[in-house]
Amino acid sequence: MDTPDTTADHEQHQTAGDPSGDGDDAPEIDAPLTTMTRVRAFLTRRAFPLRVGISLLLLGALVLGASDVDPSGFLPAWGLTNTAWLVATAALMGLSLVLGCGRWWAVLAAMDLRATRFGRLLSYYLAGHFVSNALPTTIGGDVVRVARLSKDNGDSAASFASVIIERLTGWLVLPVITAVGLLVDPSLRELGRATVAAVAVAAVTLGALIAILVAADHPRLLGRFAASEDWRRFAGAIHLGVNRLRRHPAAATNVVVVGLAYQVVLVLAATAAARALEIDEATVTVMLAFYPAVLIAQVLPIGIAGLGVREGAFVLFLTPLGVPPERAIALGLLLYLVNLGVSLVGAPSFATGGRGLRRHR
DSSP states (O other): OOOHHHHHHHHHHHTTSOTTSSOOOOOOOOHHHHHHHHHHHHHHHTSHHHHHHHHHHHHHHHHHHOTTOOGGGSSOOOOHHHHHHHHHHHHHHHHHHHHHHHHHHHHHHHTTOOOOOHHHHHHHHHHHHHHHHHSSOSHHHHHHHHHHHHHHHSOHHHHHHHHHHHHHHHHHHHHHHHHHHHHHOGGGGGSTHHHHHHHHHHHHHHHHHHHHHHHHHOTTTGGGGTTOOSTTHHHHHHHHHHHHHHHOHHHHHHHHHHHHHHHHHHHHHHHHHHHHTTOTTOOHHHHHHHHHHHHHHHTSTTSSTTTTHHHHHHHHHHGGGTOOHHHHHHHHHHHHHHHHHHHGGGHHHHHHTTHHHHHTO
């Protein structure tokens, strides 16, 4: 695997030509995608040491800040049952990758954007997931996905919009999952700061989604760029995609349903990981109520790959239920490591750039 600096230099060099890294001719990748690649290069080369330092400080503060942390209590006595739950966690995360690609596929269908066959699209999705998890920024994976899909449909603006809209579906589904968890188990509504934090994260996320959708659908905001021929057509493509979803509720419903399945599988994966660590308090209902807030918080560009933020969120949400802080921290770290391991299945797709699949189209 390339070091972060080497990978950043390689991708920055390719920006003007082939950001997908497979060496084939591609339609021109315009300003927004070029900007994403440059931002990723900056984050990788310049901010990487700072973000690693922040993550280490956050993890250190969690361990040292809690007076009752028992260093020997991070892991239970490991046995066959723990291993079985760990395998289940990895399997569920693998399934989530397929469902995540299914969500993207549903968005493309709703946008009436000519897409490649599902297996090929899955290779793009896996390659992007690998880049997002193996490298210190989430932007690079989106660049790979957009660049490679653009080669198939010749429309980089619409491909860009499909990825943005696909990600926005989580902003709707995750708050809904939190609401369901809190409604099913009334006791979770009485956990003080944990409950307030979960509700606040859900409310802010849903409010931000509404604001973005209003701006995207409004003819005088993003809509005024719909007929643009320069880089502004990327914003216009988002407008057209959102507008089509609004006018085709059946297609929009399909996107939401697949997105819901994707996020629920992630919740189940986190529950399985908790069982591997013998955190009996982290039931499915508890994870439905609180894990969406963890997923939202961990994508904030504070540390590296959510390290420190994710673990702190687990401490906030699980310790009121009686979970030792060290075990809550261990849950966050275990989910990070399993996700990192599962993301390696996308390494071949990233390395080959889909060339093998292209020969068999």
